Amino acid sequence: MPSPPERRTAALVLAAGGSRRLGRPKQLLPYGNGVLLDAVLGTARASGFDQIVLALGGAAEAVCRSVNTSGCDVVDNPAYADGCSSSIAAAIPALHPRTEAVVLLLGDQPGVTPATVHTLLAARGDAPLAVCHYDDGVGHPFAFHRSLFPLLAQLHGDKAVWKLLEQRAADVTEVAVPGPVPRDVDTEDDYRQVLAELRSTP
Helix, strand or coil, rough: CCCCCCCCCEEEEEEEECCCCCCCCCHCCEEEEEEHHHHHHHHHHHHHEEEEEEEEEHEEEHHHHCCCCCCCCEEEEECCHHHHHHHHHHHHHHHCCEEEEEEEEECCCCCCCHHHHHHHHHHHHCCCCEEEEEEEEEEEEEEEEEHHHHCCCCCCCCCCCCCCCCCCHEEEEEECCCCCCCCCCCCCHHHHHHHHHHHHHC
């Protein structure tokens, strides 16, 4: 009997932003025992992915000096100012050729947990697209089947992934995840809020 095909999953960590609204590299904001991006990469490592692709752009040199990127395939996105879709396009070619599904993780969203990732992947089944439906709406992480990789590689603009979800609404599986959508950090107030949430976590 031939062995079943390998079902590889990969994380695509989007951490190339220039932090224009914040005015300093948000990837390097102190958080927990490290910085914001350390927390997101910790989630990716704890989620059991076969591959972690880390897209960097703004402050890439400082990030590589300060953040433990071991176990990650680091991709440089010189077009990071064009929005997160440019990071997706830069990272797709770095995926292992037998990758069956990719999960997008935002480098400034430390509240996503390995349990959320596991729930998303377990409930995805064979759906082309799966998203987390929290108590207050849809949010990251998102999972995409390999059949959509060519579309992901052609996206343009900052909200292109959301537009793709709208265009392929019939293909989207919404996975129930308890709690509010995890906050991402765009402003100083966002940063204060995620620190407050961290302190309040048992």
